[in-house]
Amino acid sequence: MTVSYLLRRLLFTLPTILGVIVIVFVLLRVVPGDPIAMMIGSEATPEDIQRLREVYGLDKSIPHQFVVYLGNLLTGDFGTSISLKQNALTLVLGRLPATLELAIVAMVIAVACGLALALVATYWRKSWVSPVIDAFDSIALSIPEFLWALLLVLAFGVLFANLPISGRFDPARQTDFVTQFYLFESLLRGRFADALDLLRYLLLPALALALPLMAIISRVLSGSLREALGQDYILLARVKGFSAARVLLRHALPNALLPTITITGVHFIFLVGGTVLVELIFSYPGIGNMLFGAAMNRDLPLIQSVTIVFALLFIGLNFLIDLSYTLVNPRVKVG
Amino acid sequence: MSDTPTLDIDGLHLSIGTTPILRDVSLQLRRGRIMGLVGESGGGKTMVGKAVLDVLPDVARITAGSIKFEGRDLLSMTQRQRRLLRGKSISMILQNPMSALNPAFRIEHQMVDVMRFHLGIGAREARERARDMLDAVQIRDPDRVLRLYPHELSGGMCQRVVISIAFSCEPQLIIADEPTTALDVTVQHQILKLIKVMQARTNSAVLFITHDLGVVAKVCDTIAVLYAGMILEAGPVEKIFAAPAHDYTRALMNAAPRYDRPNALLRSIPAALREKLQQDARAYDQTRVFAHA
Ligand SMILES: Nc1ncnc2c1ncn2[C@@H]1O[C@H](COP(=O)(O)OP(=O)(O)OP(=O)(O)O)[C@@H](O)[C@H]1O
Ligand SMILES: [Mg+2]
Numbered sequence: 038m039t040v041s042y043l044l045r046r047l048l049f050t051l052p053t054i055l056g057v058i059v060i061v062f063v064l065l066r067v068v069p070g071d072p073i074a075m076m077i078g079s080e081a082t083p084e085d086i087q088r089l090r091e092v093y094g095l096d097k098s099i100p101h102q103f104v105v106y107l108g109n110l111l112t113g114d115f116g117t118s119i120s121l122k123q124n125a126l127t128l129v130l131g132r133l134p135a136t137l138e139l140a141i142v143a144m145v146i147a148v149a150c151g152l153a154l155a156l157v158a159t160y161w162r163k164s165w166v167s168p169v170i171d172a173f174d175s176i177a178l179s180i181p182e183f184l185w186a187l188l189l190v191l192a193f194g195v196l197f198a199n200l201p202i203s204g205r206f207d208p209a210r211q212t213d214f215v216t217q218f219y220l221f222e223s224l225l226r227g228r229f230a231d232a233l234d235l236l237r238y239l240l241l242p243a244l245a246l247a248l249p250l251m252a253i254i255s256r257v258l259s260g261s262l263r264e265a266l267g268q269d270y271i272l273l274a275r276v277k278g279f280s281a282a283r284v285l286l287r288h289a290l291p292n293a294l295l296p297t298i299t300i301t302g303v304h305f306i307f308l309v310g311g312t313v314l315v316e317l318i319f320s321y322p323g324i325g326n327m328l329f330g331a332a333m334n335r336d337l338p339l340i341q342s343v344t345i346v347f348a349l350l351f352i353g354l355n356f357l358i359d360l361s362y363t364l365v366n367p368r369v370k371v372g
Numbered sequence: 373m374s375d376t377p378t379l380d381i382d383g384l385h386l387s388i389g390t391t392p393i394l395r396d397v398s399l400q401l402r403r404g405r406i407m408g409l410v411g412e413s414g415g416g417k418t419m420v421g422k423a424v425l426d427v428l429p430d431v432a433r434i435t436a437g438s439i440k441f442e443g444r445d446l447l448s449m450t451q452r453q454r455r456l457l458r459g460k461s462i463s464m465i466l467q468n469p470m471s472a473l474n475p476a477f478r479i480e481h482q483m484v485d486v487m488r489f490h491l492g493i494g495a496r497e498a499r500e501r502a503r504d505m506l507d508a509v510q511i512r513d514p515d516r517v518l519r520l521y522p523h524e525l526s527g528g529m530c531q532r533v534v535i536s537i538a539f540s541c542e543p544q545l546i547i548a549d550e551p552t553t554a555l556d557v558t559v560q561h562q563i564l565k566l567i568k569v570m571q572a573r574t575n576s577a578v579l580f581i582t583h584d585l586g587v588v589a590k591v592c593d594t595i596a597v598l599y600a601g602m603i604l605e606a607g608p609v610e611k612i613f614a615a616p617a618h619d620y621t622r623a624l625m626n627a628a629p630r631y632d633r634p635n636a637l638l639r640s641i642p643a644a645l646r647e648k649l650q651q652d653a654r655a656y657d658q659t660r661v662f663a664h665a
Contacts (some may be wrong), residue, residue, distance in 0.1 A: 270471065278458035279459075
């Protein structure tokens with residue numbers, strides 16, 4: 038893989054980024070409701086409103102607003118949150134680590150459980166185990182992550198009540214974290230009591246996000262494992278006298294992984310998108326939750342910032358996933 | 373020298389679902405001998421080999437008969453016992469060398485794993501032996517080839533590697549399932565010669581599956597003709613070639629199959645003969661149904 042290939046790939050993401058910026062701008066201007074009126078409440082005089090519209094540049098023509106907006110974005114100025122009165126980008130970036138931790142833990146759960154389910158179902162493919170896992174996958178798949186979130190809240194918050202269903206950590210706990218990556222930081226600094234507490238809070242929202250992806254991984258990997266097991270090189274591995282488990286793990290699995298990696302990459306992006314509703318349900322302080330608050334308050338700069346950061350995140354992830362394919366499969370021609 | 377055959381199949385019946393695939397197959401193969409198992413596509417040749425190795429498809433069932441390896445009854449062994457014979461005492465050369473090697477691993481890995489597994493030797497010694505084996509199958513520059521992936525090798529090279537894997541633990545019995553069918557004509561001759569050389573080196577018994585009588589004439593000592601899962605005739609190659617007893621064998625010999633057009637064989641068996649043989653098979657199945665009732 039060459040530098041010029043990398044640059045070319047990066048260049049291809051530019052139109053996407055521009056498209057997102059335009060769409061966000063247009064959408065926010067066509068939806069009804071006056072953000073300024075929302076902001077200052079019913080006692081404001083029309084003069085107050087007019088003054089604030091000027092402050093936020095909302096009195097100018099739409100093309101004019103767009104040019105200003107684009108110029109500001111390019112200089113890294115995402116505006117000031119109307120409702121929180123702080124730099125919108127700083128607010129979003131402060132919340133991003135919480136969302137990333139949630140998405141990554143969900144991903145780890147999905148990959149680990151999906152892999153295990155696929156291997157178990159394939160190893161015992163002639164017994165009752167395989168149809169049971171198949172049925173479980175169907176259920177996990179047919180329920181979207183926000184419904185899983187509600188079901189988990191119901192199950193653990195109401196019926197069993199042994200896992201926290203709201204927030205990111207125990208508010209009574211001392212927190213003196215340097216970064217916003219609480220979980221990763223506490224793991225790196227060896228503060229396992231903190232990490233455990235954070236994980237307890239993360240478990241249910243992460244599980245809600247992980248379940249559909251886990252089922253997808255299990256399905257896709259079972260399919261490719263079964264296909265691989267029909268190949269001649271598996272017959273040769275059996276002819277060599279290796280046990281069924283060794284044939285499955287060491288001879289079939291390496292060949293069956295590629296489609297799963299592809300699918301997982303694509304669905305990780307959906308998973309990150311799914312954090313918005315799941316964070317809301319679990320009152321988890323990530324950018325999804327922030328987006329919801331911003332929308333309720335018609336906080337245009339904040340909505341813009343969250344959306345654009347989300348979009349950049351998706352584009353960046355897509356880029357990384359594309360790169361990883363070429364790394365994983367040496368036979369994919371780079372061109 | 374003991375008189376026990378290396379492979380002794382007696383009255384083997386095998387079906388897939390309710391369809392009979394092998395009907396009363398019996399054959400004997402001695403140490404140091406090569407037996408050609410000939411017959412056209414779908415006749416059940418591969419099933420015989422897979423039954424010996426215990427790698428049959430899930431749907432296939434052995435319904436009667438016995439398979440003895442060096443006097444030991446294979447069908448009464450546990451799965452694990454049979455598995456541990458594979459690769460070490462009984463091995464197999466697959467038809468399509470390009471798909472027989474695992475695309476995910478280097479040649480070295482695929483040669484070394486079976487030797488370390490069965491011979492309990494270390495990585496370094498196994499690597500040495502792998503080099504020697506590649507030398508023995510006349511691969512130039514074995515050190516380089518060991519580092520390559522299967523897709524970097526030609527079909528002929530792959531088959532040499534597969535052959536060296538099959539012989540690497542010096543098994544007493546090798547099932548060679550159409551080892552040259554997928555190869556170029558020019559390469560076929562070299563591979564045939566090679567199998568003979570390797571067989572002589574280890575003094576193994578080889579069950580050589582093919583649909584090509586020309587190949588049988590070149591490498592085999594004995595021959596068994598299989599059609600519709602039935603052994604039509606069997607015996608020493610010279611005897612059968614000089615005086616084939618069965619119409620089908622005669623038709624096969626007249627068919628003079630060509631290396632480059634294996635399907636030409638199918639067209640040249642007279643339809644009437646084919647029909648008669650199918651009838652025989654059905655009649656045979658009838659008697660068995662009554663015998664069981
Ligand atoms: N997995 C399977 N499921 C069902 N039927 C099968 C399966 N494998 C083989 N058969 C059937 O068993 C019969 C014997 O097949 P086999 O592969 O032994 O033939 P063969 O003589 O080796 O032919 P070829 O020269 O094409 O390799 C065929 O009729 C085939 O259709
Ligand atoms: Mg066959």
